[in-house]
Amino acid sequence: MSITRILVADPLEVLAVGLSSWLADAPELNVIGHAATGQAVLERLAKEPVDLILMEVSLPEQDGIDTMREVHRRHPKVKVLAYSSLTDIEYVNSMLIEGASGYLVKDASQAEVITAIRTVMCDKPYLSPAARESTLRGYDYTEKRMDGEYIGLTEREREIIRLVALERTNDEIAKALFISVDTVKTHRKHLMTKLNVRSLAGLVRYARDRNWI
Amino acid sequence: MSITRILVADPLEVLAVGLSSWLADAPELNVIGHAATGQAVLERLAKEPVDLILMEVSLPEQDGIDTMREVHRRHPKVKVLAYSSLTDIEYVNSMLIEGASGYLVKDASQAEVITAIRTVMCDKPYLSPAARESTLRGYDYTEKRMDGEYIGLTEREREIIRLVALERTNDEIAKALFISVDTVKTHRKHLMTKLNVRSLAGLVRYARDRNWI
């Protein structure tokens, strides 16, 4: 049996240490490093072989979803197992659509972590119960995006949602970006439709979860 | 030198494992257990001696701030070192006012963790740089709560802020709680004043950070 080289992509180094300690019980699973940001993940991949990445969704700077997309594009053979406390369908679907082999919820036990990694390394998908339940339940407020009908946010929309979540009014955002208030409103409408939320509150939660604020 | 018995209060067991691994390098510091909820912390304290608790602010069910208050009331001799990724002044001040001996930011290195624990065990306060900076900068939108003028939220206010953050409208909240819309508005006003925020967005972030939603 060959050794699986694992990179832990998580803001906290101490978490990688914990995983490393847990995986010491699985001789073929080897934590070879820790990357705190999406950028660090890509740099690491460029200069060292990696078999599997345990990837947090809420990475700082470039988050896990964006990093997932880049990793999949540049290194299609590297497996990625999403690893996060978030279980909302938005994040589970996003990661899977961007190429993740599975979604492991962060409060998993040592046994589940090992099982999940082994499952994924056998080319089988792995979803923690909470993540699976989330995908079965579907979206909350609309029927627009069943299953995989995934719509990413544009750069401009990300700028807007960040400012919205930081308590800026439409007027302030318009002035800051040198655009009309109406344009800001249009972006907000698109955001709310895409993210299946009813109000500002949903936008704020999304931005917070993805660690954009 | 006597042994320091440390309880790690954090939703993730794997984090406690990581800390335990790090503290293996400090012979007198000993992780004796892990508690995932505030309730579990109190149960543990009731039946086993503990010298220091590393406490996450965002514990599920009963969060770190509330647990801090209870621990301090029931076991005033147990030291608590707050341990969280959150650096906003609201959380730092809340924990310190409720009796924490320090505030350690979660991306701290192994060396800083050990230093922080040793500092606190010598009866000296410890604040990570980011936490100290936050307290020096002060509050964002008003001057109402300088320094320690800390105002806790009432039970009713917590119910309201949760529902608000879950995208419920004032009208829906009123119906759910069998009270008038005006009352809901009054609670919202109080919340916004207490938490120094300008809009719904600030309330949502607060509720999310404290793991109430």
Next chain:
DNA sequence: CCCACAATACCCACTAGAGGGTATTTTTCG
């Protein structure tokens, strides 16, 4: 070359929220 999409901007109408009060009753706590 065309199509799709992103970003821009405007229309209209309506609702919800923010911000300022005051006031009553009940509960809690010293």
Next chain:
DNA sequence: CGAAAAATACCCTCTAGTGGGTATTGTGGG
């Protein structure tokens, strides 16, 4: 018991946000 705090509810005004359109321009991909 008496004071303070909490929960309740109303007044008024104004702004901000939601929800439905339509439309133009530029850009990138097939």
